[in-house]
Each structure stands twice: as structure tokens, then as C-alpha cells.
Amino acid sequence: MANFEYIALDAKGTETTGSIKANDEADAISQLRKSGLYPTQVVPAGKGGVSSAAKKRAKKAQAGNKKTGVGGRVKGKVLMIFTRQLATLVDAGLPLLRGLSVLGKQEKNRVMAGTINHLADSVAGGSTFSESLGQHPKIFDKLYVNMVKAGELGGVLELVLIRLAEYQEKAQKLKNRIVAAMVYPIIVIVIAVGILVFLMAVIVPRFEKIFAEMLGDKPLPAITRVVIGISRWVQDQWLLVLIIGAVLYAGWKVFSMTKGGRVVIDRMLLKMPVFGPVQLKSAISRFTRTLGTLVTSGVPILQALNITRD
Template structure:
């Protein structure tokens, strides 16, 4: 089985492939060159396999379709449309643009999560050290002195006793929420519930909604502009949406088109897409410029996601610092309260 190929390698491959095909190099020769210069061993084997398939009479899209761990369904569909239209270089260029934009958004989201993750990684060990090693020392000192303890101090000492006495149960309980969520995501109803829940979370839900709309419009716009039929484009977009709510809305639109209706109405009924998105899709349908309208919406929402991410980071950073200060500082103050009372009494 092929190891996971980094997304960046796939983007570079697609961009260089488009350049070579556009320059007039034969398909097999281009693949051979790309295979030789690819550093990732697994990806090199994939490209060599594609060369063998193409030389055996397989289409490029068919050869790519044999490696779904590397090439997404969207990529395969776009390449198939490019082959049918005789515009493979143009389609590969559009695909590279799409992958670069999608990768840039993913990197921004990951970057936004780094700081909270670092704060969490510092806070948990710090609290554990205080509860396991520092608090018991204070407890022994207070017990020998016979000092009456205020409520905050008793609470911290009780928490320390729980951690020391039941640390094995606490460690065992850590993966339970993750396992429960994973099991829920394994079912259709559970996935739908979780996706709806995530979209309804304050602040984060709005960001996820914008990102989902951006991905939907960018994907469908790219597919339609590449010559993929609207029905196939909607099906591919639904499967790559990454959100069950979006998936169901897109598939409802696909069913509506099969019945001779428009795309816009099911999107509006889903409650996920804003009136602006619905109206622009509707105008695109009426004017025959659906791909252009979808691209404009995608550009707008990508900017919205950037703005929302910056605002979220600006809000999360001080909030995490405050939480860290309250938790760690509160524990320290609670343990020093009896000492202050002893000094005051003297």
C-alpha cells in the first residue's frame, strides 16, 4: 500500500505536469521526467505505475483513478474532462490552482490551531505537577500546623487527592470522548449530528460554515469550468465536501436538477448557504455563467475565512493566556491563603 503522499508533492506534480503538457511534451515522457525528479519514493512508484498503465492503453484519468490515496476524485474527474475536451494542459493548470488554494486554506487553519495546542500542552503538565508534587507538600505542612483551611484550599487539596488516587482512571478516561466521537462519525446519523453541531457552535461554527461554502463553490466552479457535467460535478463536490450537511444539500440540488428544477432552491432550504450565495448561483444558472459566479463566491468566502481566522487567533491567544493564568495562578493563590491567614493571625 502506498504511503500517504504529501499534498505539496501532488501540487508540484500537477503544476509541472501542466507546464510540460502545455509545452508540447508527450504524456509518457512528461510522466517519466516527473517520476525521476520526485523525491517521495511512494509517489515515484505511483507515477511509474501510471506510466505503465498509459503505455498499456489506459487513459491518464484511468491511471490516476487506480491511486485514490494520492489523487482525489475531483482530480480524476477534472483530468477526464480535460482529456475529453482536448485541453489537458488547461485543466491541469486549473487543478493545480485549486489544489494550491485549498492547501493554503488548510495551512492557515492548522497555523491557527498551533498556539492553542501549545498552551494546552504547557498547561496540562504544569497542573499535573502542581497537583501531584507541590500540593501534597503544602497539605502536609498545613496538617502539621493545624491551620484551618479556606474553601479554595480544600478544593485544590481534594483535586490533588483525586489525581493521586485515581490517576489510572483519569488516564483511561482521556481517550473515551475521542472514541465516542469516532464511533458516532462512523454512522450516517452520527456524522450528520456532529456536522450540524459543529456548524452551530458560536464563532467556530461561522468559520466552519464559511470554509465549507468556500470549498463547495471553489470545487464546483472548478469542475464546471473544466467541462465536467453539472450532475457529475455536484456528485463529486458532495463527496469531497467534508461536511454531511453540505453533502446532503448538494445531493438535494443534484436530485432537483434531475427533476428539471434549479440548483438554488435546495441550497436555500438547507439553511447553510447565505442568501447571497443562493442568489449568485441562481443568477449563474440563468445567465449560463455558473462557473464564474461560483468562482466569485469562492473568492469572497476565502477572504471571509482569512478575516475570521485572524479574528479568531486574536481572540484565542489572550483567552488562552487568561485561562492558563487563572488555573495555575488560582491554584498557587489557594495554597498560599492559609499562610497569609497565619501571618495575619501572628
């Protein structure tokens, strides 16, 4: 039997280190799990030990954060695949640190690969997995971090990762369904706006000439004069129209970023005939799924409600 040094988390999420005798690395991991510990790193004794490995990874982290793309954002699908793969590796008995190292080498997305490597460096340096995730709020939200923290405290990290993977997969399917349902109305609106602009810029001016030739100085109906007036204004002030449109869009974006503005916009969306029911069902589905996932993972109900609200 050989000696192995390890870094592991106990039931309270506290990091512990030590050595253990086992036939191989898999046997060492199995013994640690049976004793109530969750190993993050297991290495053979006499090869530098875990402390040496941690120092090497820490130096690598300090030198390579910018080059690896740490600090950016990734698509939900990329995060979903990472969570599923990590859950599979951890559930199969692979130490967390080894699993992160494997995924970091395989990941093709530059930002995600850099983030995974940084997570591995942070865990090797002594941080818990949830603390490491909290250093990347643009990628891992409060839901993700708190669920992992609950899994660490309860010693069921592999189960929490599986639940997170299932949650993200269902969320991705729901998002795809919503996008598919909204594509047709958006296309109709875009085409309608395009036709309206074409009428005002091309068709109405031609009819204006025809009316002038046929009727001479006779007055046109009021509604016709209004349409022709709008057409002339659009042709003469097209630059102003673009500027007004850009200002309105920028104002809308700024307004939507405020808490009060978000409430007003959400209420408007819920009252819309086509988008309203879709938005309402989507919000209810996200709320129940998020709250249920948090509670079943061991997060206290009050904290779970606050996370779901955010």
C-alpha cells in the same frame, strides 16, 4: 520526413493508434493536436513501435509495484507539485506518457515516484489517464479523477491540469492560513492542561500539608475539600486516568468516522467561539472553489455537486 507511430485520445476520450509522417517528434505531436487528437505516446517507427513499448512497460509494472511504493499516501504538497509540473510539461506540447516518465524519474518521494511510474505503465498499456488515476484512490480523489476525465472528453486536458494545479495551490495556501490561525489557541489549551495537571499533582498536595499543620482538625471550605479530593484521586488513580483518556480518544475517533458522528462533531466545531468561524469560512471557501473548478472544467453540475459533497 520520418514515420512516427502514436497512441492518442480523440475528443470522446477513445484511444486510437496509427502512424504519421513528420520532420521530428515535436512536429508529429503538433500535427496530431491540430487534427483533434491528444497524443499520449509518440515513437519513431522501426524502433519497436508503441505496442512493443507498451508491452515492456506493462511487464515492468507487474514486476515492480511493491518495490516502488505503489498504494501508499502522499502529502498534499507533493501532489500539488506533481500536478503543476505535469501541467507545465503537457501545456508545452510534451506527450502525456513522456511527461509522466520524466516526472517519475525526477520524483524524490518514493510513494509518489512509484505511483507516477504505475500511471505511465497503465497509460502505455491502453488505459486512459483518468482510468489510471482511478486505480490510486488514496492519492487522487474523485475531484481529481473526474476533472481529468472531463478534460479528456473535451480535448482540453492541459487546461484542466492547469486548473487542478491552481486549485491545489490555493487549497494549500488556505490550509497554511488555517493552521497558522489555530496554532495559538491550541498552544494555549495545551499549556493550560499542563498547568492544571501540575497543580493537581504537585502544588495541591503541598497546600494540603500546610492546611493540616495550620488548621489541625478544623474543617476546610467545601470547594477546597473538592479540589483536594480531585488531587488525591488523580495521584492514586493516574493509570486509570490515562486509560479513561485513551478510551475516550478512541471512542471519539470511531464516532467521528461514522456519518452521523461526523455531522455532530462538525456542528460542535461550528459553534465553538474561536474555531467555529474559521471552520465555517474554510468550508465555504472549499465548496465554492471545488464546485467552480469542476463546472468550468466541463463536469455536469449534478455530478459536480455530488463530488463536492463527498
